[in-house]
Amino acid sequence: MPLDDEDWQRLENDYQRKRVRLPPARPVQQLLSELLAKKGYAQVQSAAQCAAAWRAAVGEKLAAHTRPGNVSRGVLEVMVRNSAVLQELSFLKVNLIQSLTKSVPEQKIRNIRFRVGPVD
Numbered sequence: 001m002p003l004d005d006e007d008w009q010r011l012e013n014d015y016q017r018k019r020v021r022l023p024p025a026r027p028v029q030q031l032l033s034e035l036l037a038k039k040g041y042a043q044v045q046s047a048a049q050c051a052a053a054w055r056a057a058v059g060e061k062l063a064a065h066t067r068p069g070n071v072s073r074g075v076l077e078v079m080v081r082n083s084a085v086l087q088e089l090s091f092l093k094v095n096l097i098q099s100l101t102k103s104v105p106e107q108k109i110r111n112i113r114f115r116v117g118p119v120d
Contacts (some may be wrong), residue, residue, distance in 0.1 A: 004062045046107065050076070053103035056098050062089065074110040076100065079117040086114045 045072070054068040065085045071079035080086045089096070093112055100109045
C-alpha cells in the first residue's frame with residue numbers, strides 16, 4: 001500500500017520531533033584543555049615548572065634546603081629547613097620574585113612567603 005502525501009508529511013514530522021540533536025563539534029585542543037583542567041593535570045605541570053624555575057632562581061645549594069609549594073593569589077609559599085635559610089632567602093626575595101616572574105609569567109608571582117617546616 002503506497003503512502004500518500006499526508007502520510008509522508010506525518011512521517012517527516014515524527015522524524016523531526018524524535019531526532020536527537022547533537023551539539024556542534026568542538027576542537028580537540030579545547031576538549032583536551034578542559035579535561036586537563038578538570039582532572040588537575042595542568043596544575044601538576046605548572047607546579048613542576050614552578051619548582052624548576054625556583055631551583056634555577058635560588059641555585060642548587062639553597063634549593064636543597066627549600067621546597068616550593070602552591071601559588072595562591074600571586075603568593076608563592078616556600079617551606080625552608082630552618083630559620084637561617086629563611087633569613088638568607090629573605091635578603092634575596094626581591095631578586096627571586098623578578099627571576100620567577102620572568103621564568104614562569106603565567107603564575108603571576110608577586111610575593112613569596114617563607115615558612116620553616118619539613119623539606120624532605
